[in-house]
Amino acid sequence: MLVDGALRPATVTIAEGRVSGVEAVDHPVAGPVLDVPDAAYVLPGVVDTHVHVNEPGRTHWEGFATATRAAHAGGVTTLVDMPLNSVPPTTTVAGLRAKQEAAAGRLAVDVAFWGGAVPGNLADLEPLHEAGVLGFKCFLSPSGVEEFPPLDPAGFEEALAEVARLDALMVVHAEDPAVLDAAPHPPSRAYADFLLSRPDEAETTAVRRVLDGARATGARVHVLHLSSARAVDLLADARAEGLPVTVETCPHYLCLEADAIPDAAPEFKCCPPIRDRANRERLWEALLAGVVDVVVSDHSPTTAEEKARGGGDLQQAWGGVAGLQVGFTAVAAEAAARGIGVERVAQWMATGTADLVGLPDKGRIAPGADADLVVHDPTATTEVRAADLAHRNPVSAYDGLTLAGRVTHTLVRGSSVVDHARGRMLGRMLGRTA
Template sequence: MLLFKGRRVVLPGGEVRPASIRVSGGKIIDIVNGYIPGEQETDYEKIIDAGDYLLMPGVVDSHVHVNEPGRTPWEGYDTATKAGAAGGITTIVDMPLNSLPSTTSSVAFKTKIEAAQGKLNVDVGFWGGVVPGNQSELSQMLAQGVCGFKCFMIDSGVDEFPYVTEADIRGALEKLRGTDGRLLFHAEVDLPVPGTEENDPKKYKTFLDSRPDSWEVEAIDRVCKLCLEYGVPCHIVHLSAAGALPLVQKAKEAGARLTIETTHHYLTLAAEDIPDGATEYKCCPPIRSKENQRRLWEAVRSGLIDMVVSDHSPCTADLKLLDKGDFMKAWGGIASVQFGLPLFWTGCKQYDLNLSHVITCLCEAPAKLAGLQKRKGQIAVGMDADFVIWNPDDYTTIDTNSIYHKNKVTPFLNKKYNGKVLKTFVRGSLVYENGSFAEKPQGEALLLKHLKMKL
């Protein structure tokens, strides 16, 4: 049996108090109020003492593009999960693109699982994908253990993962009705935008104007209506447009089973601060104004936005066209899986949020979204012993030597943020400590056993 103890243990609801946690078989078996003194520690195989640092449930990042197999030069399971571990993440959920093949069939999902074997430094769940014509595959992928499904309402950027029409969405929702599966939406629709093709592609404003918030507002309006009609749990990934929040509020009040995420880059970066030609800032939907960002933070504070994730979407440096600075042609995606905790904590200090928001937005809500709430996201009896020990009063300086994801291009490079991760544990096993990793990968593939499923 293992003993984890500390004077600042973060329990459900964000309560911080001295506590001692007994762990056996990778699970939390008991939580004792108070800091067990040394003379009572003789019965434990090992004692992990966090002292005055924060001992918190491991972060769950439910939106990560690992890209393996097929585009492993962009990212891979070994590097993505090491970066996650270094950032205090104990579980990621892998998106169905941009791997080859995309995870849109039972055969492709089997290929994905095989590619991950022996490479996982943290636990990994998997999203399946909805594309035109694959509705017949959804039940089988649920049976195989996917967490749910994602679709695009606009060009995804890769040919093998085409966007869906309303008819496709309705077909998928009908398949998912009566199950515990959920559908995730990249919620933008392509509407006419006059005049942008004649503007300077090196200016960020050109790209921002080409992808206005009206695209998100219209798409989210459609999702809200479909969610209410079918009663299937629906989720909006990476919401960037604060203008859509009143629609979300109205749908939730009407009983829609709707959840919302935003990302660390939308909460940290602002359009006004992006230099010309700095294509490392390009993502879709785009980073918007400071005022828009303020409204997103208000929605995080109120709980209207349920969770905050990375949307880690890396690529090789050449696809970012850094030498040309062309926002219109560069790959759209931001690499940040390693730095979510300090990014979010920095914003929390600025906007007067507290540890309860950290626990809710970074741990509990993403775990629940992925169907992992009985194992992940809380320090409670019966849960996996997934912990991060970190110093909220220290700083993380991001440089190329400290980045563990495969490609180092990120808009957060050479910047300093509040909070520093010291140690990360997955099911009681140390996977990261001050720049070093476990000798062997300790992570597992998380395959769900769905409670309700159509076959």
């Protein structure tokens, strides 16, 4: 069991959905006992802070019932829903209320919400903050959906200043639109051509803008889904300077590589893209060095038809990897192959993410914390078949892989039953809201 960052034999006791004690392994207990395989680890439930649920408005892409069932199957006990690609987006309190109404009674795990910062909604940020969103997401380049446009440089700095005033967190999709516009992007089925259309420079240029904005306003900023390792030195220097910046990357950037991606395979398309093996190795180094803080899924699903749009032309296909159910197992397997312990994975995917968004009752096994647990057996294997995954549409970049390790149990507040009435909605400093 992972307690205080270290693995040790223990018995955890649970009362009213919370951890009531962490005791010696032979501690006598009354009531039901969950026996786990001798080789298995009991870890804090994964807190995935980057998930696109898409409901309401695009529930045919994904929805709360299917997303939270997939989360539960993959060891994720809390997720934070992004403010797009739902209709309406979570850029106003009315949009947040629409999302909460859509989620009610459909949650197998706990869910919190990001707000959105878009052109024209500066006055909405404070009401959203007061309504309990955990922070604000913005794009510096087009998001892919018209109802969530990007901020231009002036709008970005205005939004950062407001976020700083609120002592909130701005999370940023950092790709530069001018660099993307200048890159070649002809119709093509070749993954190598798609990669050229999203160059490293798009990320490094945008990361500089994010850091300049934090320097100018004092806002806390978080770089989403870092793909390009060429930005690592910029981020390390910013940390050394004392700028309030944190960074995430994703399982698909840590576990997959461009050279192994076949052409005309849109299930691998995401923005920013999966890059080459050397880049992947540098991301692992940055993670181990603490320059990259956390690992999240960026679960961004759509229909099989949207993924296949263009008949293999990767410029037309929807960009996003559906990895909510598989991400923890994939990262744990890749880490184990590198001699990295599962306790580090739990730090990156549970404790660190909970701390990032201010959920102190999540991501840890400690008295008083929510009894959200995942049991992971490293001696078992997971055969990934897209058709068997719980998210709504059977498309996955991990389809066909055999991963070392398997999630055998997921407990949400002490129960391993998949119950769509069990999950609760969470808010910033508000605890449970529904």
